Amino acid sequence: MEPDSTPARLALRGITKQYPTVVANDNVDLTVMPGEIHAILGENGAGKSTLMKIIYGVTRPDAGRIVWNGDDVRIANPAAARQLGIGMVFQHFSLFDTLTVAENISLGLPAGHSIAELEQRIAQKAAQYGLDIEPQRHVHTLSVGECQRVEIVRALLGEPQLLILDEPTSVLTPQAVQALFQTLRQLASEGCSILYISHKLDEIRELCHACTVMRGGRVTGVCDPRQESEASLSRLMIGSEPPAVRHADRPAGEVVFSVRGLTLPRAHPFAVPLENISFDMHEGEILGVAGVSGNGQQELLAALAGEDRRVARDALLLDGRPVGHTSPSWRRNHGVGFVPEERLGRGAVPDLSLAQNMLLSHQNRQTVRRGFVRRPVLRSLAGGIIDRFRVKAHGPQAAAGSLSGGNLQKYIIGREVTRRPRVLLVAQPTWGVDVGAAAQIRAELLALRDAGCSILLISEELDELFEISDRLMVIAKGRVSPSLPTREASLDLIGRWMSGLWTTETPHAEA
Template identity: 75%
Template structure:
């Protein structure tokens, strides 16, 4: 059988790193082929070469047995190659439909395209509103836009870079059904993920990369998660130990928080109340787009429209206080968007320190202490195993997982009183995910109050002391993690808990 795609001896070098070193990869028609490797192994660079974003320094690319040179993403799409990037390529000020239209021929009618988008989204179970502006979408919803955009082109090869990193388990199941259907119709799929259980359940073949080289090819269904981990990082992932600890005083409290929409597509928050204690991790589960963004904006001080007494931090009413005021008093936060919100891509890692470390150690008498911010950046790089050229490397040059490790490290090293984190291990490999979770637990043990918003239910069950669920701008009662199970949390994610509006309407 003629392969759909074959890469021969592909190499790509950058000034500080060899991203790909003599890589061979073969994908057959109708095959779901995983590419597995730790952060910085060269997976995303290889995918960008296939999609025409980056040109290889050497090597050959074959498509249906014929050597080709993919000069641009437009040329890749003409061949029938579609790609869903880990970092989204969407314009915030345009609608979903307008963003998708940018990659289509001129003259495409937007009203017809909107119908196609809605039909495709419904066909594959991806909830999407074509008329919404992208800046109003959560990360999970942006991921759906990218997937639908790729599916609209009816690709012969679909590249998915961490497609489930912010999808719920229910959405992941629907996506897998979609991918299996596409494969049965002859579409080849290149699937990048750090989730070993997904690769074992979905993929026919797996190519493992480490340090820019291929270290093995296997059938993942015949492997265990432990054996895949050994192939990927040379060891089994570290064990994360969660030890119960009695909570201390309340550090962060929300009292009957209700807030109208900041824009037409926002989620209205309604009568939200919960507490987070020192030495506790409170996990918030929920389907993307149910008010997580809006709640985090209120808690962090990005949105100061709340009643002053609706949010309390360290004994003070802070509903109208700015993000800078809260940071200065010991609050830290990690947004779900890494580039543009969590870090400035054009600035160095050292310069990005100043987004959160603004005190006498980094700024003195109005002058930035460049040596100190470089030292801090270097410590984070070393402690969290960030693969980067050094403190002066641009944030935008890091792989998604390595940038996430750096941002988490930047906030953890502040030793905050309270830490708000959205999607803490989005796009990081199993070893790094275990390290991040261990660091969050260590921060909890040191007395920090942590609020973690995640669509990784396994992660929430692993690190949280208590859980709440957010659905349609309302929150469930809190439950001790030891007393919860996946079925209950899944039911609550649909808004069905005792006393909820959805439950009451179901009984009418």
């Protein structure tokens, strides 16, 4: 295929988008050829999401041209984009909680089809791509990872000519990632172009044919990622290599938090029941939990954080004291911190400022006195987090919903870390975060561990778990495996365990 004789599938010329306080896209050019898997690489806040929203018709550019298959087009809205043949999976999902999976997907399809027929199509498409989806489930019962699967299947049902994927592999096992890559290569061989946004540099180098690098809203380079190293791609993206994360082995301290025979029936018809879960969390240790999304992580965190009030009194012990019956606020006041996987809506209130969001975890004598909120204190605390974690935000008064996903994640992590909890329950701390920010977050978690905190780290990023965890265990179908020291684990072993296949083959595993 000669590039000069074949029109580009998509060509952006001089795309500019300015908001009152920032230029999100500054004279951006981008060319994607038919059948090309093209990566968009950039740190959080570089303008990637704005550019994708322009392509998909969510946002209109202030200046510039969009050329689709050789013709100038104006993409007025997502429906127009889908009609052209553009499908997109957003980092922040656009699903209605009270509708089923099939009902949500039907909203983006032409009228005249039955839900029963659509449910069958969804099941077939999901099976084809190895994505586990139940079309009859209501979205409010799904985990974040399961919602991402819904979005991927919804995009694929439209048989797109251009598919935009934002962090698509965060819900998959290593084995399933390779299956997805095979599918994407097959789509590309059939002429479908793919815009692939990921912060996993190894994925980009393995999968993509071309890479456009953005920084500060501008294109700073175009390269063939197959000819680059991870270090060189990192330098193109953030101007330097990410700081090395140093994980030093150290003996764990006393048991701080214990789970004893935690068993819970389904909270709703599509929930995952928890079955006889037992483990200990030690002072100065990170216990990593691997698993494919939707295997009980959400239910386990709700039980440990106090959100699920059905937990038996003696099922959870804090310093040997039964606490299964206590409230989330009691646990926070006694040194238990919590970072949920869902940033907007649970980790932060989108319409409130960053300073006001401090009250979600910092309700104490420092911030509230005699019933009055001390706003200057909140602004000072928020400002300290913004500076320390290098959060790109227009000060403590910026609305949480105005931040990019990665910057909001840095803020939420910072809000919990600065409380210096004795126990920290954290889910997906670096999901959708660029390599520099991910390294910083991991370093902060290690520093917290070194200060004596006991951390439970639930993550679908196996590289992350292996990098900073002291011990590893797996959750599958509401059960947990034995734990074993990270140095004795392997990707292959953990991948097998993620399918529920743990046995006594690991003699050093701990109950």
